[in-house]
Amino acid sequence: MTRQMHLGVFVQAAGHHVSGWRLPDAEAGGENLDLIQRIARTAERGKFDLFFLADGLTSGADAHPSTVVRIEPLSLLAALAMTTSHIGLAATASTTYGEPYHAARVFASLDHLSQGRAAWNVVTTSYARSAANFTRGMHPDHDARYEIAEEFVDICKGLWDSWDDGAIVMDKESGVFADASRMHVLDHKGKHFTVRGPLNSSRPPQGHPIIIQAGSSGPGQDLAARTADVVFTAQGDLGEAKAFYRSLKTRLAQHGRDPGAITVMPGVFPVIGRDRAEAEENYNRLRELTDLNGALALLSDRLGHDVRRFDLDAPLPDLPISDQLRSRAELLTALARREKMTVRELALHAGMARGHGIVRGTPAEIADYLQQWFEQEAADGFNIMPPWFPTQFDLFVDHVVPELQRRGLFRREYEGRTLRENLGLPRPVSRYAAA
Amino acid sequence: MTRQMHLGVFVQAAGHHVSGWRLPDAEAGGENLDLIQRIARTAERGKFDLFFLADGLTSGADAHPSTVVRIEPLSLLAALAMTTSHIGLAATASTTYGEPYHAARVFASLDHLSQGRAAWNVVTTSYARSAANFTRGMHPDHDARYEIAEEFVDICKGLWDSWDDGAIVMDKESGVFADASRMHVLDHKGKHFTVRGPLNSSRPPQGHPIIIQAGSSGPGQDLAARTADVVFTAQGDLGEAKAFYRSLKTRLAQHGRDPGAITVMPGVFPVIGRDRAEAEENYNRLRELTDLNGALALLSDRLGHDVRRFDLDAPLPDLPISDQLRSRAELLTALARREKMTVRELALHAGMARGHGIVRGTPAEIADYLQQWFEQEAADGFNIMPPWFPTQFDLFVDHVVPELQRRGLFRREYEGRTLRENLGLPRPVSRYAAA
Numbered sequence: 001m002t003r004q005m006h007l008g009v010f011v012q013a014a015g016h017h018v019s020g021w022r023l024p025d026a027e028a029g030g031e032n033l034d035l036i037q038r039i040a041r042t043a044e045r046g047k048f049d050l051f052f053l054a055d056g057l058t059s060g061a062d063a064h065p066s067t068v069v070r071i072e073p074l075s076l077l078a079a080l081a082m083t084t085s086h087i088g089l090a091a092t093a094s095t096t097y098g099e100p101y102h103a104a105r106v107f108a109s110l111d112h113l114s115q116g117r118a119a120w121n122v123v124t125t126s127y128a129r130s131a132a133n134f135t136r137g138m139h140p141d142h143d144a145r146y147e148i149a150e151e152f153v154d155i156c157k158g159l160w161d162s163w164d165d166g167a168i169v170m171d172k173e174s175g176v177f178a179d180a181s182r183m184h185v186l187d188h189k190g191k192h193f194t195v196r197g198p199l200n201s202s203r204p205p206q207g208h209p210i211i212i213q214a215g216s217s218g219p220g221q222d223l224a225a226r227t228a229d230v231v232f233t234a235q236g237d238l239g240e241a242k243a244f245y246r247s248l249k250t251r252l253a254q255h256g257r258d259p260g261a262i263t264v265m266p267g268v269f270p271v272i273g274r275d276r277a278e279a280e281e282n283y284n285r286l287r288e289l290t291d292l293n294g295a296l297a298l299l300s301d302r303l304g305h306d307v308r309r310f311d312l313d314a315p316l317p318d319l320p321i322s323d324q325l326r327s328r329a330e331l332l333t334a335l336a337r338r339e340k341m342t343v344r345e346l347a348l349h350a351g352m353a354r355g356h357g358i359v360r361g362t363p364a365e366i367a368d369y370l371q372q373w374f375e376q377e378a379a380d381g382f383n384i385m386p387p388w389f390p391t392q393f394d395l396f397v398d399h400v401v402p403e404l405q406r407r408g409l410f411r412r413e414y415e416g417r418t419l420r421e422n423l424g425l426p427r428p429v430s431r432y433a434a435a
Numbered sequence: 436m437t438r439q440m441h442l443g444v445f446v447q448a449a450g451h452h453v454s455g456w457r458l459p460d461a462e463a464g465g466e467n468l469d470l471i472q473r474i475a476r477t478a479e480r481g482k483f484d485l486f487f488l489a490d491g492l493t494s495g496a497d498a499h500p501s502t503v504v505r506i507e508p509l510s511l512l513a514a515l516a517m518t519t520s521h522i523g524l525a526a527t528a529s530t531t532y533g534e535p536y537h538a539a540r541v542f543a544s545l546d547h548l549s550q551g552r553a554a555w556n557v558v559t560t561s562y563a564r565s566a567a568n569f570t571r572g573m574h575p576d577h578d579a580r581y582e583i584a585e586e587f588v589d590i591c592k593g594l595w596d597s598w599d600d601g602a603i604v605m606d607k608e609s610g611v612f613a614d615a616s617r618m619h620v621l622d623h624k625g626k627h628f629t630v631r632g633p634l635n636s637s638r639p640p641q642g643h644p645i646i647i648q649a650g651s652s653g654p655g656q657d658l659a660a661r662t663a664d665v666v667f668t669a670q671g672d673l674g675e676a677k678a679f680y681r682s683l684k685t686r687l688a689q690h691g692r693d694p695g696a697i698t699v700m701p702g703v704f705p706v707i708g709r710d711r712a713e714a715e716e717n718y719n720r721l722r723e724l725t726d727l728n729g730a731l732a733l734l735s736d737r738l739g740h741d742v743r744r745f746d747l748d749a750p751l752p753d754l755p756i757s758d759q760l761r762s763r764a765e766l767l768t769a770l771a772r773r774e775k776m777t778v779r780e781l782a783l784h785a786g787m788a789r790g791h792g793i794v795r796g797t798p799a800e801i802a803d804y805l806q807q808w809f810e811q812e813a814a815d816g817f818n819i820m821p822p823w824f825p826t827q828f829d830l831f832v833d834h835v836v837p838e839l840q841r842r843g844l845f846r847r848e849y850e851g852r853t854l855r856e857n858l859g860l861p862r863p864v865s866r867y868a869a870a
Contacts, residue, residue: 031603031636031637057635058635069636070636072541072543074509075513078511078513109510112468163504178496201505201506
């Protein structure tokens with residue numbers, strides 16, 4: 001069989017476009033459980049690998065509509081574990097504002113509840129304003145956040161190995177409930193954390209839940225190369241995406257890992273129409289709905305500089321790269337330079353897909369784009385970011401997926417029962433296993 | 436209608452008796468989702484108010500079998516929200532090893548997922564060993580833990596009021612997603628926490644999830660009197676339970692609250708037989724299965740003193756009350772004095788029900804006991820702690836509940852849709868509501 005593409009759906013229930021929720025056929029609300037359940041069912045019908053949730057630790061009336069209110073991702077995915085059977089369930093959780101023992105527990109629990117479908121999108125929380133909700137005077141800087149993240153993820157992997165497979169013997173005859181000889185005390189004492197263990201969870205069905213990493217900066221790539229199974233990245237340009245893909249796979253080898261050990265999945269923002277005219281119409285509707293003030297606010301936020309003080313019809317001035325969202329700021333700045341965009345144009349672009357690749361067209365044209373990126377090794381798969389829900393995602397599943405299947409690029413049935421099996425990744429051996 | 440009893444089931448999937456899981460008809464495993472789902476269905480068939488989960492933040496092969504491994508409570512209840520429709524879902528969560536923003540979020544999410552059935556059993560985490568899993572040099576002492584808990588719960592209540600009811604307007608025409616004029620920034624700056632807000636959750640269906648408090652110490656009672664809707668308490672003696680009930684209701688008045696504003700629910704450990712002989716047989720089986728070493732370890736743990744160094748057949752010596760589990764240690768010490776128990780007898784008692792009331796008999800006798808406590812105002816309801824699952828709980832629901840219903844003491848149908856409605860409690864008004 002030829003190499004197969006992997007697909008995730010990045011679910012922001014109010015849509016990825018900042019105003020997609022306003023379209024007549026959009027349903028909205030980060031707390032709209034009926035809609036979210038429908039999206040999960042559709043994704044599973046489409047044989048998607050992943051149902052992916054972002055997260056954030058702040059709110060405000062002026063935030064992106066998908067982030068104002070939302071059901072906490074781990075809770076939502078625990079609920080979806082009961083109503084789905086094959087799709088991977090990926091939640092974003094922060095290593096800057098969490099505790100390794102809690103994180104290891106909730107992801108182990110999700111893996112148990114879903115029988116091996118849990119994934120953790122490890123983020124370091126970009127926004128400094130988060131600190132104000134967590135009794136912290138200061139948000140750690142970029143490099144410190146990545147250092148903390150490395151230690152945090154290592155602890156979680158250690159805690160997941162606390163109990164060997166089968167250690168909870170529950171032998172009624174002897175009265176032995178748990179086999180002490182198959183329990184391991186991590187006793188981690190590091191720079192940022194001290195965690196004794198053992199975890200109060202048996203070893204997860206997948207051994208370790210799938211680790212997703214999204215940072216594209218140097219430290220982000222290194223963290224991914226060392227610890228991740230999936231990399232979710234924002235790439236708008238084929239050439240840059242290929243370079244990123246090569247760079248990451250090279251780093252993998254430096255960490256002694258096989259190039260196939262990581263699935264690279266850029267986000268893609270597809271604007272779909274049943275024919276070319278409908279696709280253009282949908283795109284133009286989104287463009288018209290992109291509120292310039294909202295887009296300028298979003299761009300300012302991403303760049304870490306208030307762009308509203310610049311001439312909107314002049315090129316983006318040279319700006320120091322902000323520490324907050326470093327890799328995103330670099331990507332947007334590079335895009336502006338490459339496409340010779342004005343501040344206004346860059347803002348409208350960012351307002352549409354926040355720096356991710358935008359493709360518009362018929363289902364066959366969307367499939368062409370995905371196929372090209374996939375075959376040219378810019379991607380092993382894609383995290384699909386529908387501009388609004390549910391109709392744009394319905395079109396993807398009902399028309400783009402069958403096209404990919406006809407081309408032999410995407411599965412017709414799930415290969416396995418766990419997410420790890422569907423991604424074609426081996427189950428990790430416990431660090432305590434005899435060599 | 437006469438005053439109605441409320442019932443919860445305290446679910447520890449390996450049973451409440453330390454060796455209940457060894458009985459032939461016991462099923463076990465804190466991660467046994469099929470069993471847990473069955474218990475939830477049975478409880479809902481029995482019109483129970485509450486499905487109650489304890490929690491802890493440590494593990495070990497020598498721990499109580501129900502605590503060695505377990506699915507994290509909030510995750511488990513989010514899953515059960517999808518497979519149940521009326522029963523309240525109560526999770527234990529610690530104010531000593533958590534963050535108010537996270538706690539407010541996950542309980543709001545559970546309330547959204549369950550359409551108004553979330554409850555939070557607020558605990559301060561008794562065991563000092565927990566600190567070792569959370570990068571803390573020291574576990575705060577009893578009074579400090581309660582001071583932290585007061586501030587923590589107040590912040591959560593404030594965060595739940597971040598958005599007025601209906602503030603997420605999602606008006607497609609105007610493009611207003613969230614009404615900024617109905618958003619509130621808490622901006623809490625206290626002794627232990629600084630939390631700005633707003634919460635990224637709309638106001639929970641219940642306004643605030645139900646607050647349960649279990650501490651019976653002075654600070655515990657004060658926290659309950661000021662903040663709780665339900666008090667879960669360990670009472671083995673009718674006279675003491677009545678005194679506790681009166682004391683708590685008096686404290687309520689001191690905080691300007693109605694005596695009906697809190698539902699007092701002691702734990703009860705019922706050993707049921709279809710006839711007297713079967714009940715005695717079941718009790719004796721449990722007694723024989725109570726491993727003396729395990730029971731001595733448990734008693735040592737509860738008292739905060741290693742009792743294995745004492746003469747097991749002499750009365751319990753006078754011991755300084757440990758700071759760790761203060762109210763539990765006081766209750767056990769009082770019991771030993773009152774019943775003139777030896778160390779061995781007290782250990783076997785603690786090994787059976789950990790200080791909670793034990794009653795054995797036929798369904799009618801169990802009902803008699805509950806009725807007496809209820810009518811003499813030692814309780815407004817009970818948290819039922821079956822010695823093992825599922826059969827002992829099946830007997831309770833199929834035989835004790837109908838008996839209580841025949842006596843007019845317990846509902847035949849749920850009164851409302853939310854837990855708050857079923858407990859007969861009003862929905863809290865937002866702190867920001869115009870007077």
